[in-house]
Amino acid sequence: MASSRIQRSLQSTLKALLPKHLGRFAKRRARHLRLGARGECMACRALQEIGLDIICRNYRASGGEIDIVARDDCTLCFIEVKTRHKRPFSRPADAVDNRKRQRLIRAAQQYLRAIGQPPLRYSFGIVEVIFSSWRLSEIRYWPAVFDEASVAVAGGRAARNAADSKPLHVPRHV
Numbered sequence: 001m002a003s004s005r006i007q008r009s010l011q012s013t014l015k016a017l018l019p020k021h022l023g024r025f026a027k028r029r030a031r032h033l034r035l036g037a038r039g040e041c042m043a044c045r046a047l048q049e050i051g052l053d054i055i056c057r058n059y060r061a062s063g064g065e066i067d068i069v070a071r072d073d074c075t076l077c078f079i080e081v082k083t084r085h086k087r088p089f090s091r092p093a094d095a096v097d098n099r100k101r102q103r104l105i106r107a108a109q110q111y112l113r114a115i116g117q118p119p120l121r122y123s124f125g126i127v128e129v130i131f132s133s134w135r136l137s138e139i140r141y142w143p144a145v146f147d148e149a150s151v152a153v154a155g156g157r158a159a160r161n162a163a164d165s166k167p168l169h170v171p172r173h174v
Contacts, residue, residue: 039083039129040067046139047127052077061110064103068127069111076122077143078108083129086137092128093142101146123147 044054047070055076056069068079080100082092096104104124112122123144130138 035085035131036081036083039131040081042129042136042139043079043081043127044068047079047141050141056111059107059111061107063106063110064100066104066107066111072143074121076112076120077125078104078111078122079125079127080104081127081129083131086130086132092130093126093140093145096126096145105148 040057044057047068048054052070052072054068054070057067059066059069066078067081068077070077070079080096082095084090084092101124108122108124112118124146126142126145128138128140129136130140
């Protein structure tokens with residue numbers, strides 16, 4: 001009896017200490033994570049449709065995370081997926097700045113060490129998934145948007161325009 005009274009007292013104290021908007025923030029974050037997971041699933045399907053073999057998803061390393069590791073013939077592709085709602089003047093790929101690229105390179109180096117440093121070519125790509133509300137609007141794939149040399153130069157940015165990307169066919173079942 002006394003322990004349940006203490007437990008209720010602790011719960012009420014904790015509720016008083018926590019901000020009231022915490023529940024709304026948690027729901028908002030969950031929606032954001034759901035959108036990202038949905039974008040990654042659609043990106044995987046679209047990459048498989050153009051002939052890439054998906055090897056691994058969400059590879060976590062101490063320096064960062066690789067969303068998709070895929071194989072395109074004899075090239076290992078480390079792919080970052082950026083999912084956004086449609087905005088008229090911004091591209092999701094713009095969020096992959098120099099710092100994020102360095103993290104991807106470190107994670108890719110750890111992945112290569114983990115599989116025994118095979119003598120494979122590798123590249124870094126970006127997939128953009130754009131939604132209008134919750135409907136898929138566009139998927140775009142930049143196969144080799146940057147490399148280690150371009151990131152080593154401070155502020156080095158790879159060219160990223162519509163001519164460099166491959167608009168992917170969006171299958172009806174996605």
